[in-house]
Amino acid sequence: MLGLITSLICLVFVAAYIFLKRRYSYWKKLGVPGPEPAMIIGNMKEFISLKFTEPNVMHEWYKEYRNEPYIGYYNFLKPTLFVIDPELIKAITETDFNHFMDHPELITGTESDAVLGFLFNMYGARWKAKRQTFSKLFSPKRLRELSSILKEHNNSLLRQFEEQLKSTDEVELLKIMERHLLKVIISFLYGLDSNQDRERHSKLSELSEIFSRPPGSTIRRYLLFVVFPNLYHKLRLSAFPHLYWDYFNNFTRELLHSRNLKKVEREDLIALIGKMQKEGIPETDRIEHPEAVAHVFGFFIASHHTTMTTVSYVIYQLSLYPQIQDKVRTEVDNVLKGQDAVTYDSVMQMNYLDGVINETLRLYPLLGVLKRTCTESYKINDKLTIPKGMDVTLPAYSCHIDPEYFPEPEKFLPERFTDEQTSEALFMPFGKGPRTCIGKRYSYISMKTVIAKIISEYIILPGTKTRTPLMFDTKTFFITVHPIDGLHVKMQKRVK
Numbered sequence: 361m362l363g364l365i366t367s368l369i370c371l372v373f374v375a376a377y378i379f380l381k382r383r384y385s386y387w388k389k390l391g392v393p394g395p396e397p398a399m400i401i402g403n404m405k406e407f408i409s410l411k412f413t414e415p416n417v418m419h420e421w422y423k424e425y426r427n428e429p430y431i432g433y434y435n436f437l438k439p440t441l442f443v444i445d446p447e448l449i450k451a452i453t454e455t456d457f458n459h460f461m462d463h464p465e466l467i468t469g470t471e472s473d474a475v476l477g478f479l480f481n482m483y484g485a486r487w488k489a490k491r492q493t494f495s496k497l498f499s500p501k502r503l504r505e506l507s508s509i510l511k512e513h514n515n516s517l518l519r520q521f522e523e524q525l526k527s528t529d530e531v532e533l534l535k536i537m538e539r540h541l542l543k544v545i546i547s548f549l550y551g552l553d554s555n556q557d558r559e560r561h562s563k564l565s566e567l568s569e570i571f572s573r574p575p576g577s578t579i580r581r582y583l584l585f586v587v588f589p590n591l592y593h594k595l596r597l598s599a600f601p602h603l604y605w606d607y608f609n610n611f612t613r614e615l616l617h618s619r620n621l622k623k624v625e626r627e628d629l630i631a632l633i634g635k636m637q638k639e640g641i642p643e644t645d646r647i648e649h650p651e652a653v654a655h656v657f658g659f660f661i662a663s664h665h666t667t668m669t670t671v672s673y674v675i676y677q678l679s680l681y682p683q684i685q686d687k688v689r690t691e692v693d694n695v696l697k698g699q700d701a702v703t704y705d706s707v708m709q710m711n712y713l714d715g716v717i718n719e720t721l722r723l724y725p726l727l728g729v730l731k732r733t734c735t736e737s738y739k740i741n742d743k744l745t746i747p748k749g750m751d752v753t754l755p756a757y758s759c760h761i762d763p764e765y766f767p768e769p770e771k772f773l774p775e776r777f778t779d780e781q782t783s784e785a786l787f788m789p790f791g792k793g794p795r796t797c798i799g800k801r802y803s804y805i806s807m808k809t810v811i812a813k814i815i816s817e818y819i820i821l822p823g824t825k826t827r828t829p830l831m832f833d834t835k836t837f838f839i840t841v842h843p844i845d846g847l848h849v850k851m852q853k854r855v856k
């Protein structure tokens with residue numbers, strides 16, 4: 361009996377070994393170069409250790425294989441293509457987008473994962489239809505409303521700075537921007553006033569923080585899902601923690617309910633969703649409750665952390681480059697001409713500030729790699745056809761610091777963008793092509809308004825806690841990485 365069990369165990373091991381050997385010879389058979397995989401984990405060793413970020417690991421591959429058009433690697437068991445050739449990046453994101461419409465699948469289909477089913481994780485024709493609908497959120501009219509919301513809150517931002525600067529001349533930017541831009545986004549998306557909705561404000565702030573710095577257990581559960589997606593589907597296991605569904609489920613119900621009671625004119629997210637839940641809406645456009653929850657959650661999570669972090673990086677960079685800061689201030693002064701309020705029309709005239717934001721995003725792109733799934737098989741050349749279902753990775757961060765595309769990449773030179781010195785073809789902090797970030801214009805308006813206001817009132821300097829270079833917290837699989845000790849600067853009230 362013992363002999364039989366031992367033989368069976370041996371058989372299982374041999375079968376698993378043969379399976380893995382065959383799996384990991386996929387790229388070799390096709391003659392595609394790439395890093396050597398390890399059994400079961402493929403090329404994910406550095407990710408599992410949580411000591412390196414995805415863009416940093418991939419940048420090492422990028423440097424090693426810089427002269428190849430692409431390489432193959434294994435996302436655990438899954439062969440994945442890593443694209444280096446700029447023409448191929450352009451084809452995948454733009455010209456041949458129809459073959460690569462989707463982001464890779466991230467969710468399992470359980471209730472708590474349903475909260476992730478927002479635009480980013482929608483596929484094919486459904487994504488296309490919803491993308492069109494939600495574009496209305498960012499119409500010129502709505503962006504002017506955004507400008508009024510920002511104007512309304514700018515004075516309270518300055519009060520926060522004044523309050524803090526009474527006891528010290530240094531501030532930690534991420535914390536202040538988190539509070540400030542949360543007020544703006546919840547007003548823009550949900551029509552909420554943080555002064556009256558303090559409880560919701562602090563809960564949303566807490567959830568956003570947990571999302572961007574998930575505990576180790578969340579990361580491990582998610583990793584397991586990436587290795588064994590089919591098992592998760594079969595056993596109906598969730599990859600994502602339940603707390604987001606629990607909160608946003610009720611939050612969405614309450615917002616929609618109170619909107620039905622009041623007559624509100626604004627075309628915000630809640631109004632749009634409300635319209636798509638009305639009787640008689642065609643099946644294709646209709647939004648059922650779980651999808652409504654996903655959009656209410658998704659727009660918040662995709663917008664808040666990204667804008668608050670980028671604004672903080674820009675102010676931090678300005679503290680390190682006083683001449684660039686002076687140039688921004690001169691532009692802001694010239695456009696505002698002594699007026700206090702920063703408006704939609706005034707930020708539209710601040711071109712140098714656009715350059716400063718772009719140069720900051722070049723160095724600190726929040727999604728350092730972009731991903732696509734092949735939705736229709738795609739022939740690259742006689743040797744390689746990307747099969748339907750294969751994921752493709754595009755190295756945004758590596759392109760941003762490649763001297764061939766951005767000469768002297770280590771230098772902070774906003775003029776790259778304003779003097780048309782650089783081709784913007786490989787600049788992709790907001791992604792590329794039809795799947796690019798839907799909130800890009802929102803981001804520029806909100807970031808420019810806040811930065812212009814700060815720069816016209818304060819001189820920013822490095823302080824005792826300002827770190828260069830920044831050290832990043834690598835224990836995150838979601839959205840962005842954090843500077844370990846925050847972003848500190850010294851601020852002095854400007855004498856006008």
Ligand code: HEM
Binds near residue numbers: 659666667731789792
């Ligand atoms: C500095 C700020 C921001 C950055 C750097 C950023 C970056 C990105 C990137 C890189 C993508 C993926 C694009 C691709 O795959 O090609 C994306 C997608 C997305 N972003 Fe943003 N984002 C920002 C702000 C916002 C804001 C303010 C909103 C909403 C108000 C938003 C909502 C979304 C959504 C919904 C998607 C998915 C779009 C789709 O799949 O159709 N983002 N963003």
